[in-house]
Amino acid sequence: MECIKVFAPGTVANVACGFDVIGLAMDAPGDEMILRRTSEPGIRIKAVHGADLPLDPAKNVASVAVQALLQKYDNPDVGIEIEIFKHIHPGSGIGSSAASSAGAVVGVNHLLGEPFTKKQLVRFAMEGERLACGSAHADNVAPAILGGFTLVRSYRPLDITSLHTPGELWVTVIHPQIEVKTSDAREILKQKVLMTDAIRQWGNVGAMVAALYQEDYDLISRSLEDVIVEPVRSILIPAFQELKLKCKEAGALGGGISGSGPSVFMLSKGEENARKVADTMNIVYAPLGVDYKIYVSRINTAGVKIID
Amino acid sequence: MECIKVFAPGTVANVACGFDVIGLAMDAPGDEMILRRTSEPGIRIKAVHGADLPLDPAKNVASVAVQALLQKYDNPDVGIEIEIFKHIHPGSGIGSSAASSAGAVVGVNHLLGEPFTKKQLVRFAMEGERLACGSAHADNVAPAILGGFTLVRSYRPLDITSLHTPGELWVTVIHPQIEVKTSDAREILKQKVLMTDAIRQWGNVGAMVAALYQEDYDLISRSLEDVIVEPVRSILIPAFQELKLKCKEAGALGGGISGSGPSVFMLSKGEENARKVADTMNIVYAPLGVDYKIYVSRINTAGVKIID
Numbered sequence: 244m245e246c247i248k249v250f251a252p253g254t255v256a257n258v259a260c261g262f263d264v265i266g267l268a269m270d271a272p273g274d275e276m277i278l279r280r281t282s283e284p285g286i287r288i289k290a291v292h293g294a295d296l297p298l299d300p301a302k303n304v305a306s307v308a309v310q311a312l313l314q315k316y317d318n319p320d321v322g323i324e325i326e327i328f329k330h331i332h333p334g335s336g337i338g339s340s341a342a343s344s345a346g347a348v349v350g351v352n353h354l355l356g357e358p359f360t361k362k363q364l365v366r367f368a369m370e371g372e373r374l375a376c377g378s379a380h381a382d383n384v385a386p387a388i389l390g391g392f393t394l395v396r397s398y399r400p401l402d403i404t405s406l407h408t409p410g411e412l413w414v415t416v417i418h419p420q421i422e423v424k425t426s427d428a429r430e431i432l433k434q435k436v437l438m439t440d441a442i443r444q445w446g447n448v449g450a451m452v453a454a455l456y457q458e459d460y461d462l463i464s465r466s467l468e469d470v471i472v473e474p475v476r477s478i479l480i481p482a483f484q485e486l487k488l489k490c491k492e493a494g495a496l497g498g499g500i501s502g503s504g505p506s507v508f509m510l511s512k513g514e515e516n517a518r519k520v521a522d523t524m525n526i527v528y529a530p531l532g533v534d535y536k537i538y539v540s541r542i543n544t545a546g547v548k549i550i551d
Numbered sequence: 552m553e554c555i556k557v558f559a560p561g562t563v564a565n566v567a568c569g570f571d572v573i574g575l576a577m578d579a580p581g582d583e584m585i586l587r588r589t590s591e592p593g594i595r596i597k598a599v600h601g602a603d604l605p606l607d608p609a610k611n612v613a614s615v616a617v618q619a620l621l622q623k624y625d626n627p628d629v630g631i632e633i634e635i636f637k638h639i640h641p642g643s644g645i646g647s648s649a650a651s652s653a654g655a656v657v658g659v660n661h662l663l664g665e666p667f668t669k670k671q672l673v674r675f676a677m678e679g680e681r682l683a684c685g686s687a688h689a690d691n692v693a694p695a696i697l698g699g700f701t702l703v704r705s706y707r708p709l710d711i712t713s714l715h716t717p718g719e720l721w722v723t724v725i726h727p728q729i730e731v732k733t734s735d736a737r738e739i740l741k742q743k744v745l746m747t748d749a750i751r752q753w754g755n756v757g758a759m760v761a762a763l764y765q766e767d768y769d770l771i772s773r774s775l776e777d778v779i780v781e782p783v784r785s786i787l788i789p790a791f792q793e794l795k796l797k798c799k800e801a802g803a804l805g806g807g808i809s810g811s812g813p814s815v816f817m818l819s820k821g822e823e824n825a826r827k828v829a830d831t832m833n834i835v836y837a838p839l840g841v842d843y844k845i846y847v848s849r850i851n852t853a854g855v856k857i858i859d
Contacts, residue, residue, distance in 0.1 A: 264754040396758035397751070402773060404761050435743040441779070443705070445753035446572040449760045450704035453712050456764040465710060471749070 246279040247353060248551035251346025252390075252543045253331045254338035255414065255508045256382030259467040259499040260447035264395050265406075268386040268543040269414055272330045274342045275550075276305070278350035281322035286310060293329035294339075304340045304371035305347035311370035312348050316358060323351055332536075335418045336502035341383030344371025349388060349547035361546070364388050365403060376425050383502065390546035392455055409458040412542050413517035415495070417486070417524040418506045420534040423479050428503035431475055440470045460496060460512045467497030467510065480505050486527045493523040514539070554587040555661060556859035559654025560698075560851045561639045562646035563722065563816045564690035567775040567807040568755035572703050573714075574646075576694040576851040577722055580638045582650045583858075584613070586658035589630035594618060601637035602647075612648045612679035613655035619678035620656050624666060631659055640844075643726045644810035649691030652679025657696060657855035669854070672696050673711060684733050691810065698854035700763055717766040720850050721825035723803070725794070725832040726814040728842040731787050736811035739783055748778045768804060768820045775805025775818065788813050794835045801831040822847070 252273040258265040281287075286306045288298045300306035305325050313321055325347060331339040348367045352359050359367075368384035381403060385393040391408035395401075447466045454462035477483040477500060490509045491497060494516040498509035509524075511517040521537050528535050560581040566573040589595075594614045596606045608614035613633050621629055633655060639647040656675045660667050667675075676692035689711060693701040699716035703709075755774045762770035785791040785808060798817045799805060802824040806817035817832075819825040829845045836843050 260753070261757065262753075263750045264757055394754065394757045394761060396754045396770075396774060402758070402770075404758055404765075404767075404770060406757075406761055407764070432746065434746055436746050436749050438740065438742055438744050438779075441744050441749040441752065442571045444749065445568070445570075445756040446702065446704045448753040449569065449572055449702045449756045450710070450712055452757045452760040453702060453714055453764070456715070456761070457712075459712075462704075462710075462712060466704060471746075 246277065247350055247549055249276050249278065249346045249350040250548045250550050251276060251342035252387055252546065254341055254383040254386045255416070255501045256338065257472065257500065257502055258392070259469045259473070259497065260444050260451060261394070262469060262472045263382065264448070265392060265451070266382045266386040267392045267414065268390050268546055269337070269416070269538070269540040270543045271538050271540040272337070274330055274346060275328040276343070276346045276350060277326040278347065278354060279324040280354050281324050283322045284320045286313070286323045287325070289324050289326040291327045291329060294333050296327070296329070296333065302374070304375050305343040307374045308344035308368045308371035309347045309351050311367040312351055312359065312364070316355065321355070323354070332418060334422060336423070336500070336504045336506040337416060337418065338383035338387060338502065340371060340375035341368065341387050344368035345384050345387035346547050350549070353549055361388050362403060366401065386546070388546045391542060391544040394452070406452060407456045408542050408544050409455060409460065411460070411512050413511045413514055414540055414542060415509045415511065415517045415520040415524065416501060416506050416538045417528060418536045419481055419528065420536070421481070421505050423504040425503045428476055428479065432472060433475070436471050443470050463510065464496035467499065469499050473499050476500055476504060480507060481531055481533055482527055483507065486524065489523050489527055490520045493519045495520045554585065555658055555857055557584050557586065557654045557658040558856045558858050559584060559650035560695055560854065562649055562691040562694045563724070564646065564810045565780065565808065566700070567777045567781070567805065568752050568759060569702070570777060570780045571690065572756070573700060573759070574690045574694040575700045575722065576698050576854055577645070577724070577846070577848040578851045579846050579848040580645070582638055582654055583636040584651070584654045584658060585634040586655065586662060587632040588662050589632050591630045592628045594621070594631045595633070597632050597634040599635045599637060602641055604635070604637070604641065610682070612683050613651040615682045616652035616656045616676045616679035617659050619675040620659055620667065620672070624663065629663070631662070640726060642730060644731065644808070644812045644814040645724060645726065646691035646695060646810065648679060648683035649676065649695050652676035653692050653695035653855050658857070661857055669696050670711060674709065694854070696854045699850060699852040702760070714760060715764045716850050716852050717763060717768065719820050721819045721822055722848055722850060723817045723819065723825045723828040723832065724809060724814050724846045725836060726844045727789055727836065728844070729789070729813050731812040733811045736784055736787065740780060741783070744779050751778050771818065772804035775807065777807050781807050784808055784812060788815060789839055789841055790835055791815065794832065797831050797835055798828045801827045803828045
């Protein structure tokens with residue numbers, strides 16, 4: 244087992260009311276990576292296909308995450324070579340850097356004979372996120388590694404829970420190919436929020452988690468509401484309000500901004516609804532003169548997978 | 552079936568991080584009520600034992616709640632007589648008015664042949680709360696009627712969900728017999744809160760709901776944290792910090808202020824721990840020179856019960 248291929252899923256962070264705490268993994272899009280154990284110690288990025296990303300191991304999130312793993316591993320002579328096939332566009336807001344970090348640490352853990360638990364791997368992958376955006380957040384790497392819906396309760400100490408994923412839940416994502424910098428998306432947020440809005444938000448979070456366990460799609464729909472972040476950030480995304488309204492009319496349970504944008508996600512019950520939502524996204528975006536891609540996927544409950 | 556006796560449970564609202572949204576029902580203390588159908592139309596309060604509460608049907612929460620029910624019932628000739636045996640001290644913060652409202656509407660619904668659903672009964676009982684505290688909140692009447700843990704997601708429209716209740720969960724409550732007015736407890740709250748605190752709170756709410764479904768007592772413990780309301784309100788309750796710390800040392804999972812106080816609740820796994828917590832409450836409060844009562848109870852999953 245000297246060489247393996249992994250699939251690393253795209254992820255949606257900031258699932259509506261669950262800003263900064265709830266994320267989910269998708270079956271598509273996702274990256275592929277080939278990881279090889281080498282006789283020469285150290286970590287090398289052999290190539291990155293499909294995106295212009297650094298080959299310098301100190302500057303690539305995949306190698307930085309693997310470096311964090313190897314620092315906790317007791318053999319300093321391990322050598323790892325990484326080849327990345329990017330299908331998740333960097334800057335899309337669906338966890339491009341997280342997929343690279345998550346795929347790399349899950350793959351290397353497999354090559355080493357599974358010395359670490361999935362939750363330990365999340366910590367290592369978070370170091371990739373620290374490189375990518377300056378903060379070691381777990382919003383995307385947790386669902387990428389654990390699969391399904393995840394909730395980050397706390398960072399100090401790190402406390403992550405896998406939530407139940409209803410079997411018929413699908414996700415449709417549109418990625419408008421415009422740039423929204425995570426730092427800009429953070430800066431426009433207010434430092435204080437109204438108590439009444441905060442209460443409404445945590446009522447929705449509680450209801451959404453209950454709805455996932457109860458597989459109550461109507462309650463999922465009612466609780467997919469973000470009264471705090473979406474009203475501020477949605478101005479950065481072309482035709483956001485129209486897109487959301489029409490997608491719900493087409494049968495979506497609801498949705499919102501994926502991560503810090505520009506992608507927008509919609510959840511639906513069943514594939515047929517998810518595809519109708521994709522058609523609607525096309526209808527809304529086609530006249531706008533903005534390039535975009537649309538993905539339709541089941542919720543991925545397995546996380547990063549070893550595929551070869 | 553012209554005369555019945557009901558048990559109406561005490562309730563804990565504002566369960567830690569679940570301020571304004573999560574409540575739970577207890578097996579003790581609880582009120583008893585005798586409800587009788589009379590040939591003479593109208594609602595009468597025959598007597599209130601154990602507390603000095605109004606007999607005027609326009610001023611008693613039980614009759615006001617029943618009045619709301621009868622307004623939706625198509626027979627104007629219904630006559631109801633109510634006798635109340637209060638065991639839940641008014642002003643204790645464990646849902647005294649809610650028990651009277653909830654017990655009355657569940658009992659009358661039974662006498663009329665169950666024309667209304669439990670969720671409809673919650674609406675009627677909320678009218679009793681409107682009389683008691685000026686706002687038709689559901690924090691206590693929802694768990695009193697539905698039993699177990701409940702979550703109020705929204706008031707417009709009213710959206711209440713029953714949450715799963717782990718089987719070994721017990722609650723210990725201490726009622727320090729001092730007065731904390733709900734209006735005072737509301738006034739000291741800030742109108743705005745830090746975004747970082749709000750995120751931490753809804754992370755805890757999500758985790759607590761997940762923990763209830765997973766029956767994960769450790770996660771219940773970790774998520775029983777309120778970074779927004781408790782720091783402000785706890786100054787109104789004698790020895791609150793010491794009480795909470797010592798109860799957790801004695802084995803409590805965690806807890807907080809019940810409703811708007813002055814009662815304090817602690818959750819524990821199993822009766823033995825809940826009783827140790829009661830002993831600890833005694834040790835902390837005995838030297839303070841404040842009268843108090845302590846209750847140890849399972850979570851009541853049935854809500855108001857017809858007992859005779």
